[in-house]
Amino acid sequence: MKNIQTDLLQGTLDLLVLKTLQAGPTHGWDIAQRIQQVSQGILRVGQGSLYPALHRLEAQGWIASEWGASENNRRAKFYKLTAAGRKQLAAETEIWERFTGAVKLILKTT
Amino acid sequence: MLNKLKLRLRALFHKTEMERELDEELRFHLEKEIEQNLQRGLTPEEARNAALRSFGGLEQVKEESRDTRGVRGLEEIGQDLSYSTRMLLKKPGFTAIVVFTLALGIGACTAIFSIVDAVLLRPLPYPQAEKIVSLREVDPTGRQITFAEPNFLDVRARNHTLAAAAEYIMGPTAVLGGSEPVRTDVAYVSGDFFKTLGVQPANGRSFLPEEAKVGGHPVAVVSHGYWQRLLGSRDDLLATPLRIGDTSYTVIGVMPQSFNFPKDTEIWLPIEQSPSSESRTAHGKRVLARLRDGVTLVQARADLSIIGKQLKLENGADIDMVDVAALPLKEAMVGEVSQSLLMMLAAVGFLLLVACTNVANLLLAQAMARQREFAVRTALGATRGRLAQQFITENLMLALVAGVVGAVFSFWGVDALIGLNHGNLPRADEISVNMRALAFTFALASLVAVALSLVPLLRFGGREVQKGLKETARGQSANAASHRLRAMLVVTQVAFTIVLLVGAGLLIKSFVKVLEIDPGFRTESAVAMEISLNDESSQRRASFYQQALERLAALPGVTAVGGVNGLPMTGGAANGQFLIDNNPTLKGYGEFRVASPGYFNAMGIPLLRGRLFDPSDGAETPQVALISESLARQYWPNENPLGKGIQFGNMDGDMHLLRVVGVVSDVREFGLEAKAQPTVYVHYLQRPEQAEDFAIVARTQGDVKTLIPAMRSALQSLNREVPANFHTLGQIFSSSLDNRRFGLVIFGSFAATALLLAALGIYSVTAYAVTQRTQEIGIRIALGARVADVLRLLIGQGMKLVLLGIVLGLGGAFVLTRLIGHLLFEVSATDPLTFIGVTALLLLVGLLACYLPSLRATKVDPMIALRYE
Secondary structure (H helix, E strand, C coil), X not given: CCCEEHHHCCCHHHXXXXXXXXXXXXXXXXXXXXXXXXXXXXXXXXXXXHHHHHHHHHHHCCEEEEEEECCCCCEEEEEEECHXXXXXXXXXXXXXXXXXXXXXXXXXXX | CHHHHHHHHHHHHCXXXXXXXXXXHHHHHHHHHHHHHHHCCCCHHHHHHHHHHHHCCHHHHHHHHHHCCCCHHXXXXXXXXXHHHHHHHHCHHHHHHHHHHHHHHHHHXXXXXHHHHHHHHCCCCCCCHHHEEEEEEECCCCCEECECHHHHXXXXXXXXXXXXXXXXEEEEEEEECCCCCEEEEEEEECCCHHHHHXXXXXXXXXXCCCCCCCCCCCEEEECHHHHHHHCCCCCCHHHCCEEECCEEEEEEEECCCCCCCCCCEEEEEEHHHCCCCCCCCCCCEEEEEEECCCCCHHHHHHHHHHHHHHHHHHHHHHCCCCEEEEXXXXXHHHHHHHXXXXXXXXXXXXXXXXXXXXXXXXHHHHHHHCHHHHHHHHHCCCCHHHHHHHHHHHHHHHHXXXXXXXXXXXXXXXXXXXXXXXXXXXXXXXXXXXXXXXXXXXXXXXXXXXXXXXXHHHHHCCCCHHHHHHHHHCCCHHHHXXXXXXXXXXXHHHHHHHHHHHHHHHHHHHHHHHHHCCCCCCCCCEEEEEEECCCCCHHHHHHXXXXXXXXXXXXXXXXXXXXXXXXXXCCCCEEEEEEECCCCCCEEEEEEEEECCCHHHHHCCCEEEECCCCCCCCCCCCCEEEEEHHHHHHHCCCCCCCCCEEECHHHHCCCXXXXXXXXXCCCCCCCCCCCCCCEEEEECCCCHHHCCEEEEEEEECCCHHHHHHHHHHHHHHHCCCCCEEEEEHHHHHHHCCHHHHHHHHHHHHHHHHHHHHHHHHHHHHHHHXXXXXXXXXXXXXXXXXXXXXXXXXXXXXXXXXXXXXHHHHHHHHHHHHHHHHHHCCCCCCCCHHHHHHHHHHHHHHHHHHHHHHXXXXXXXXHHHHHHCC
């Protein structure tokens, strides 16, 4: 199966980032890796979209960042979900499910 | 919310820190990527390259991340400003030319606007000035003439529409009592004069009703300037009475500094104290009135017109007036110059257009040179709007700097222009480059900036990036299109320039035609001393003049001395109706001059027939007269006028018959452009009544400058209390041309500037074409083309534009120069010689502007040109 460029689905990336951060604070590279792993390699996040997305989410107040040490003790910027981000994640998850459910229904009938 | 705000503030104030963090974050990501690639077994170099490849454009990521900070707008303006400053400073030559060109255009516009604004647009400096009107009598031929006093009194008494009305007369008068005697403008005004204008003395009071009548206590109101210069700014006004003629006047008030009506008047006296003629045809009184509240000009005109007609019915042949004309005072004051000023505004608009076209041309050339820069910036993620913003910022900076420089230019320009024509320009003292003019400059500069930004944007706004990148490497179609646009700009420029040049050419030709006219007297090596003796008996006056003439004649170097009651080109003296041979049916009309025998030699007015006044003529001998050539021709076309009689009692009440003893050459009394008026000269000892003002002319072999102090001390040795004004005949002659020179200098300098700018425009387009075609020229030379062929090719290309511009410009000029018809003198608005001359001039300049840059092309080494690509 070919990789899917997440840029193509506007807004999807935000949802994926928020979901990934639900597991706990982590840095940008790890977020990209996890999305790739969890989606079994189908979804690849380009850095070109990831960092703008992170900064956008931070500006919205849904995630917060702080500098910390990475696994091998290098300085890295860690992102974590804020309370508002948690609410946003819940809301977006619901929207996404309703949307995909609807799409599935249509695909089945035809 | 708070979080967002914190982030934005941080973005704004801790920009470098944030930039560093962004760098570090992305570098961390890159290193992790490389690490992973290494683990997969790639070599370090491969690992790095792969990581970089997958990363996409690093700068783009950064740029997008920055976007999320939400302070783009502010940050960008700052960026644009600093970038623009750097760009402009990097090309000081280009920046200087653009700023200077725009500053010329903007400065000229501001200067002319300042004048037009002060003279035409702003209301007169009086409260509710729009209600003030000037009233004139209308005679049966429809001509508007000054009032006779009884008519004014009736109009004032009978109207229902005027809140106040006043009459006044003014003229130069000797005033004593201040720190020194001066000859200055004095106005005799009626009681309501200050009330009509709505201005009262800043210090003291104006005339009381009991002062405004015959026998009232003599009182005077003085100007702020007179009070400062000659009364030492003293608050105790009563202590220093003024003496005018035989009367001592108590100073009761000082007008505000801004008050200047009638123009240049320094003393105001009650007119009612000196009894006036009861004749309804003795004109000479100017009349002002203020409309009642709620009354329109139309209503007032209807009301006054009825009164005028009634007065005609009641007085029949004893009155000239058949109607009353009311004109808003402002129109009455500026009416004559408004057309010329508007013409100048149009001319300066053309100049600004030429300047803008030139700058647009330069900017376009710059934009072409900067294509790669724009392409690179687009590739790095700059949007089209972002580039537009950058353009506008750059141009705004240029235009604003030019606006500031232009404002400085305009200060000089306004001073210079007023200096050229102070005497003839109404409201000249109100002209200044003020906030309104500067606001106008600022608006103009901004407008110019936006307009200039449109040109390159039109060209480059919609361009594809890659096309842009490719095209810089090799000049292709888009450059050709830009070149076409520049060519069009040059054509426009040449066309506008032609219009200005034709206008200037016609004015120059008019000026030359005017100068060809013989003034009728010799203007060089002579000084005129103007004095006024008021209220003296006419006999005392004549003997004073006689003594003055004798003293001046004795001065070293003086070859001729003579006096007259009104010098040519100084505004005229008396004129009126005379009777030939005292026959009531043989009426004539002419100027009336009181002259001394030496006057004609001193002025250089040639005698044509008969004799001049000579020593045998005196107060007691039979009265004699000299007449001008045109008077002789008009009234005795086929006869010898010598020995004929003239009765000119209309002028001074002396009914003696004047015997014509000589005919002298015509003099242009009212300037070169006005026809010579038939003139009668009488002897000053025989008819001194009309010689309250006397101008004594002394002709010298030496320097006129050293003559003036000598004349002054000669006069003072006779009487210390007679103030005099001195002018050389050259100055008098020159200032009679002020009005014409004013228009000529303005049009001429605009046209010259436009020509220079057009030459620059042609030059730069040809120069660009030469660099573009270097390779082609190299090939041509390699294939055997001669220098002449190459030159012909390049010059031909440039001259095509010039020719097209000339044709369009001539067409425009053909239509537009009709508008300056009233400024022309004996030259048709479509004068073929001027059109041909201007065309030749522009062809020559165009040829030169094409030739110089083309010369470079002939030095192209074919080998280098071919290798260049």
